[in-house]
Amino acid sequence: MDEKGLEFPTMVYDEGKVRFLAPVLPEGWEKAVSPSGMPVFFNPHSKLSRDMAVLAVRAYFDRKGIRICEPLAGCGVRGIRITVETGTVSKLVLNDINKFAYSLMRKNVEMAGLTDITEVYNLDANAFLAAHSSKRLRFDYVDVDPAGSPAPFLENAIRSCQSGGLLGVTATDLASLCGTDVPSCIRKYDAMPYMSPYSKEMAARILVGFVTRTAARVGMGISPVLTFYRRHYIRTFVRLTYGKTLAKESFKNIGWMFECKSCGNIQWSSYFEPFKLCEVCKSNPRVFGPLWLGELTSKDFALKMLGIVYEADMKDAYNLLRKISDELQTVPFYYRVDEIGKRLKSRVPKPADVVDRLHSLGFNASLTHFDGQGFKTDAPREVIERVFLKLTSSEA
Template sequence: MLSGRGIRAQSLLSRALFPFFAGLFGRVSSILPFKAAPIMTDKTAPQVREGQATITFPSAEEVFYNPGICFAFSSVAVIRLYVKQLLAKDPTKAGKVNVMEALSASGLRSIRYAKEIPGLDKIVANDISKKAVETIRRNIINNGVEELVQPSHNDASMAMYLKRKPEDRFQIIDLDPYGSPTPFLDAAVQSTVDGGLLCVTCTDMAVLCGNATETCYTKYGAISLKAKSCHEIALRIVIACVESHANRYGRYIEPILSLSIDFYCRIFFRINTSQAMCKRTTSKLGHLYQCNGCETLSFQPLGQLVPNDNNGKNFKYKLVSGPPVNKHCSHCQNTHQVGGPIWIAPIHDQHFVSELLVSLDNHEYQTVERMKGMLTVAELPDVPLYYQQDRLCAMVKTGSGKMTVFRSALLNAGYRVSLSHANKMAIKTDAPAEFIWDMMRVWRKSNSQSDLKPGTTAFALMATTPKHEVSFETHTEANPDSRKLQLKRFQVNPERNWGPKSRASAGNFDDSEKRRQNQGKKRKQDPADPVAMELAEPRVDPKQIKTVKDQL
């Protein structure tokens, strides 16, 4: 693409904890390059300003808020462009652009959308928590957006299912749950209009990045792997999952922007209806093989789409042959792990990303520099994952050279290469693994003389004589624009325990010390709120919330 990364966090307040709250935000605002500081009108009603919204929280209870979210990639920018394009293409949509924020907490997003995105006609800010809805109501009034934002107290899926009839559907649905969005996908893919926009957040990155492969399968229908490119694998697992939900109803998705941001994923999908397009899904999915030794990646598509005529307009669907690897890796003789299926088609709409980048110049967003950095990456659209440069060097037991050295070698050999928004050290290339390992062999031979131990992966890799010519001479395109311009793509964590926050709960407080002490203790389910507990992750008793370990 051109691409990106970002955040969110939860915080809370109670009268007793007011001093801590003030301290926390004082600290955050002093570190961070934008105004996220709370405005205290009185001790019982702390407020937070984000974008053009000013949010008041209850004093005696708490409602989810994550001060980190606005550091991340701004959904306001994406939805603003989407609405602008929609109305330019189809003026009859004017007056019908409605939004469902299904898990709204304080109403912050809905209020920002109302105040910062022209062309919206109605925004439903829904939450299952009574306290959250009271807060939403108050914030709507305080921000003067009663005309546009409507509070709703319902289970998210139920609120969406109630609007499943074609004439009732939403133009835009935003899912920002605790952890995984999967319980809400079935309703969301059915309640979005054709050409509608579905925005999905996942904060269960540990699950998506290979720490709990079985859990990943139960939630997303795919096996995650611990791989250096796990952040892009995570995106591709989520996209495949949303496509699978959509396909059940004759619908298909187009990911227009897929971002792995700090500790979460944020993906924007266009949803359409077409049985013919649904049949193409198998050719967009693939299993992933990762060598247990050298970590070489190979893909096994689930299906194949081949032209059925000379003008390329008609296609037929074919079964594929496989597997794509031998029982033992042809580079180092180790066995493979199998993951997926993951989405192997493009994860961004290049045209949309280019326009988004241009649109950033016309508006002030708190995170604009980072957004530009992410969108300027120009990732190879047809290469699903990436290698990590220092890991390639470690595999052959040699020091890591400059990124431009390896980029030059790949470009000099006629291959394409790009960075990735998801990993600082990523090398994304269409070069075959045979060339990549020859490149590393030649690099090691000229840079390291140490002995290798027989039986190791490095020994096995170096036992093969390189067959390709490899030139490390500096290539003119070795340093990509986003690096030359020193655009910011990644940030240093701005506070301790930066990451997804535990769910809102009365009496919650700065629990980092308790959390540390209680790590690993058994989580309990809460019988008091069966619907929320059934549908939201992680399943924990409010009293135990303090023990929930951040997921990254």
């Protein structure tokens, strides 16, 4: 036991408006933190993810007295920050299977002065969530933040969320979702991923599609309010609403993506539509999905979050939200300038110049936070190629 009554060495951290204890970080943490070898997992690189959770809860709930829960809480900092920094929480419930995490969470709850409104559990997350699935015990906000895939916890997390509530989900298993490990994506998400220059958006769409299908199974519809990619993870926040009709409505946003190996054309179709031939060259394309083809983010919601980024140390969140709120939401997938340049054997223009030129021609277009080399547009392929050739020849 150390002098703080914990079984392992800890140090004091400050994040947002909260001071808390977490294990001393292992050597090399500046590059990456792995859960193995730490008595309780804490990753300082996930501050942005926690900032975004604080902002999302503040933007989503316009009333006080909400009940929130973190079923995989680690040292508890996420739930504690949401409670302290939003001022809207009347009940905080933290859980972690690790007994060291349990003692650390209790200590951190005490340090934050939240003992009266907090319950702390040391259970398997599925057992804990299932015990909170009856109407009276459900939460307004559930934050599923595993090291790896959220798939094993998703159905119980959805069942423990009130109708009209908000669910936050992280996936760090990008090798599966981005298509490096195809069998593992099929096993966990029941979806065929697409290893491509556009993998990051595909990963987000597979994840949101999986959340939709899981919610539909238990009679709930979803609507994503914010989805983003960052370095080692994808995170989405979705509104959950009970109702079979809403579940069916959400399902209309699920579909398939097709990539033509002959000409590189990408197209998509609804879940219920039959297999399509390439619209450009009539070849047989490869099929990926099922995935979410609707809006990944509500622009209004992103702008609302942007409006409440109130602290200097949320600069990262501010920059990300600015990019996301400018992003074209009505078109799934982006193009990469280097890919198009390679195909056209042309030089590579700046994505911002392509976007400006497409705007001047009357098309919708934007950069994308998924990829610094990417841009989104509803312009047809021929127009994009013309813009490319024009921009690269005028540079010559």
